[in-house]
Amino acid sequence: MDFAWSDQQRELLDAVDRFASEQLRYDMIENDRNAVFNHDAWKKCGGFGIQGLPVSEEYGGLAQDPITTVAALERLGYGCKDNGLNFSINAHMWTAIIPLVYNGSEAQKKKYLPGLCDGSLIGGNAMSEPNSGSDAFSLATTAVRKGAKYILNGSKIFVTNGPIADVLLVFASTDKAKGAAGISAFLVEKGSPGLDLSHKIEKMGVRTSPMGEVFFEDCEVPEENRLGKEGAGSWMFTRSMTWERGCILAASVGTMQRLLETCIRYANERKQNGQSIGKFQQVATKIVDMKMRVESSRHMLYHCAWAAGRRKAVYLEAAMAKLQISESWVRCCEDAIQIHGGYGYMTEYEIERELRDAIGSKLYSGTSEVQRNIIASMLGL
């Protein structure tokens, strides 16, 4: 087993480090308060090559393997404090680009992938509904074939990038009687007749990542925009969900690393009772635990990506990585606030925001409970 990066990987990762720290530093306090999505930063990331990392070159990507891709996203999370932007990018990559890469027809890939890679198009994924969350396949949205079109009716909730999306991957039932085997997927473009993307949802964290409800009222989708076969929706969803679970929190590992470094600096600088607070065992232990969480998260992320790159089934590894990273991230943020005392609780210190940004990671892409269900089932329980 070799843990070393190749020269080419190192060159690429260094470039991402530089890009994130030099090009993606901006005031986050106001953007977070006003829930501002940074369109310009999105475009910069596209031009630089972030969104296209895992896509093959013929569709405008960089053809990087999973491990290089997650390591690059980790660097993005380290250098760029806009967790909302990072989340929007990750949702776009893992829940829109990857399903298209795996299931798209040649024409669909040619039409959408170059724009999704270079930052000119924004994608999203609409699965969750008001009455179907963890039990996603019990969805109620329907798609009825009518000539060369499908007519969609229903609504979706918690759609990341919904209000700004150019194209959404929408799951709907084409055959209610078949249950999960009757679910199909559609690429629905902004501006489709009967599509309403205008309902924004206000939320606790990752506020700079726009989220919305999506309504379909006799929404017309041309047949050529169906992704994969009729009824293949739940299979495609499960497959891309494995990628999503394994990779969507790559940037959070970088964020945790940054928090760790911030805490070490503060613990050395801040003095109480005539000594650095880092000399108090209870503070030091928190930082040690933080380090343990960052390292174990990183190893599980890399291992999952490494195995995926070797075309191994990573259903279990992805669930474990998702669970480990999300729960570590929240704990790291709590500890970071505690180490910073009252200052950590104040907006100006930019740590309370990190906690608000982290908490959602225990919910999206499958809640922690759902990840534990998967792990238990893989253990034969």
Add this chain to the structure above:
Amino acid sequence: MKILVPFKSVPDPYAGAGAAAKSVINPFDEIAIEEALRIRERGEATEIVGVTIGAPAVDEQIRSALAMGVDRAIRIDDSRALDPYAISRILRTLVEREAPQVVLMGKQAVDDDSNQVGQMLAGLLGWPQATFVSKIEFLDNKTRAQCSRETDGGIEVIAISLPAIITTDLRLNEPRYVSLPGLMKARKKPIEVINCEQLGVNVHPLTTTLSVASPPRRTAGTRLESVEELVTRLKQEAKVL
């Protein structure tokens, strides 16, 4: 039209104090590279060749230039501390070999601030030159260039016939950011390594740098308890009162 862009590797002028300064492309040369790329993008140049003189360590800056979009690069393998005249003579030989219509380079390097190579190269080649340029346009089917020069008195606009040497000032453009696709493409671009002997030029520096010293560091001050103490110390220690 072929453009030759000589560039130098210098310690990062923007590196924070105390940080181990990594090398970067001299910022004025980076502006020259950017301008060459823009000229090619508007269809007026067909090839951009980068050249630098140095040890293998400068390959990193060569890759940055290729990643920005330079088509191919040449490294003159020489690790000696060469002075501007020696550099100009090497470049003259290379210009004769490559036969570019324009040599575009920074007005000076930020490490030694010599501001000589462009001018000397023009002299050695007997070519016209436009120095400190903040705008370039090509005229008459690319047989002449109109250049705006930044002078103390204001902007001077001159026309020169090609081939020519043009040296760039800060306000010409803002260099692009190296993108990952650029980086990947650069891996496939050729870097030719050649030494002075192979090039048929024999140079030795005429100037020797004796020493380089940084300005003296300011030491930390002391906090005094009272105005009386300040007055006493200004009288007795600093002897300024």
